[in-house]
Amino acid sequence: MNDKFSRRRLIQALAASGAMAAASPVLSRTAWPILGSERGPLRIVFYTDVHANPDPETAAALKLAAKGINAWKPDLVLGGGDLVEGDFHMSAEDVAPSWDAFMAMHKAVKGEHHVAIGNRDLVGVLPKDGSPPIADPRLMFKQRLGLDRTYRAFDARGYHVMLLDAVHISDDQYKYHGWISPEQQDWIKAELSRIPRGKPIILTLHLPLLTAFFGATKGMTLGAPPNRVVANNREVLALFAEHNLVLVLQGHLHVSELLRWHGTTFITGGAVCGRWWRGSYYGTVEGINGITLHPDRVEWEYIDYGWHDARP
Ligand SMILES: [Fe+2]
Secondary structure (H helix, E strand, O other), rough: HHHHHHHHHHHHHHHHHOOOOOOOEEEEEEEEEOOOOOOOOOEEEEEEOOOOOOHHHHHHHHHHHHHHHOOOOOEEEEEOOEEOOOOOOHHHHHHHHHHHHHHHHHHHHOEEEOOOHHHHOOOOOOOOOOOOOOOOOHHHHHHHHOOOOOOEEEEOOOEEEEEEOOOEEHHHHHHHHOOOHHHHHHHHHHHOOOOOOOOOEEEEEEEOOOOOOHHHHHHHHOOOOOOOOOOHHHHHHHHHHOEEEEEEHHHHHHHHEEEEEEEEEEEOOEEEEOOOOOEEEEOEEEEEEEEOOOEEEEEEEEOOOOOOOOOO
């Protein structure tokens, strides 16, 4: 960022406009119309890409993140995956201290709280000793969060909230693809068939269903690799074509982005860990999203929860 658009000047401008009534600085804010639920308002905090690890610095950051989430007083908290800093080579044992760190944050967050799975939350896919993958690389995620399935749906004040599992293990150079399985697509169809046609829907998943990130950073003629986005996004979005999909909350890219297409707003939610605990990434600082759904509009803001990397 140059001086003209520096973060300090943005914060000063927001403070002058009265946008900083809360303790944590709001870095971006906007609103747009929707056909929402008459039972609103519904206040949601959406956070993503925590990358929890056993580092004491991270524990301090996660305490601040939980405090920032609670200070916003949400009715519902949604997490977008990559909760821990695991990887496909790690065993359940290797990643256990990172899960302890994440669960401390999870427990500190008050109220209703649901999280989607990210690629970093799978373990034992490619064991270091060359042994075959473990029977269920998602088991740790499910066990720690008390879940029997990684995709699910619930009602929140007249909104149908759906969490998807967008990680598909592949045997190519990418190791995984963003992909919504046929089994999940059947489940989506069944869910949609039993809710009223106009009911507003919120989707939460780890890899983006739609993004301008690769156009902006690589060039508009280049597509995204299959491990960075949901590769069968058009197929998935077509399932919602006759429905009121108001919001898609997505992560993975660690940048804050808003994109509106066919009446749906896609929010790429930045990252709790910013640039993997090393500052900001493409101008997005460590932050969380505050979203208020009114019957006629959505208000969204990206909030600096107060932790910044001070390490050299
Ligand atoms: Fe991530």
